[in-house]
Amino acid sequence: MNLFHIQSTLQGIDWTSSFLENNFIGIGWPATGDLEHGSAEEWKEQLVQRYRLGETELSDVMDTLYTFVYIMQDGDYVLVSDKDWTYVGDMGDYFYDDSNGTEGESICHRRGVTWLGRIPLAELNDKVLALVSHDSIIAKFEHPIAQAKLEPWVSITSSTTTGDNHSSARVDEGTVQEALNVLKKALQSEEADLRIRAAVAILQYAKS
Known part of the structure; x- marks a missing residue:
């Protein structure tokens, strides 16, 4: 399992609230179309045709697209930050959503996210602070994920309701x-990975 940080201000628009409320992360350059249905050369051709990018910027954008589609994986963790907090999420698969059009400010390249918790910026250790302060749109944590020390902040909110007949399993106290x-x-x-998932399970039980 890997850990990434993704910028939430894109094309001058702050997407943080939308990412959190709608359970996704995303990047721009919608005119490329669905990146899973085209080669890197086709991505490059679309970028050259639709966006005015210098050679260096074009290379950076290609790297960002490749990372978002192929390096990030279902089950990896992602961080999104605002001025006070860093939010921790469990990523899903890549998908392309052009339901709101493909204008320059659209975020069509997306991954679903289950948000697990948030960390005050002041509580980030030096390694994670360096990650969230990185200039790149997507930055990868280049240390063992244990060194991020996310466990105390990660939890899952139960989606069950009081009136649901299936909201709790009938298990004896000894088994629990x-x-x-x-x-x-x-x-x-x-x-x-095992430590983090164990911590999530214990916190989920504590909240139930």
Whole structure:
């Protein structure tokens, strides 16, 4: 599992609220069309035809598109920041959404996100602060994800409702305690992904 930061101000528009409220992240350059249905050469041709990009900027945009479509993966974590908080999300697959048109300010290249928590900027460690301060539209955390120390801030809000007949499983207290003990042991695992998922499960149980 990898960790990324993505800029939420694109073409001068702050998309942070939209990303959080509508559970997605995205990038611009909509005129390229669906990036999964074209080659890199076709992306480049569309960028040259539709956008006035210098050679260096064109190379940067190509790298951004490639990262968004092929380097980011379902299950990776992504950070989005505003002036006070950094928000942690679990990413889904890439999709192309041109339902609002393909004008310059449209965000058609998207990934769904399940938002898991938020961290005050003042609480970020130096490595994560360097990530969210990066100038690139998309930046990858170049350290083991355990060094991001996201566990205390990550949780999942239960979507069940009080009146739902399926909102809680009928499990005896002994089994619940045994499962919690397994999760607590998993918190000490050498695998960062396992530790994070164990922390999520425990926090979810605590909120239920």
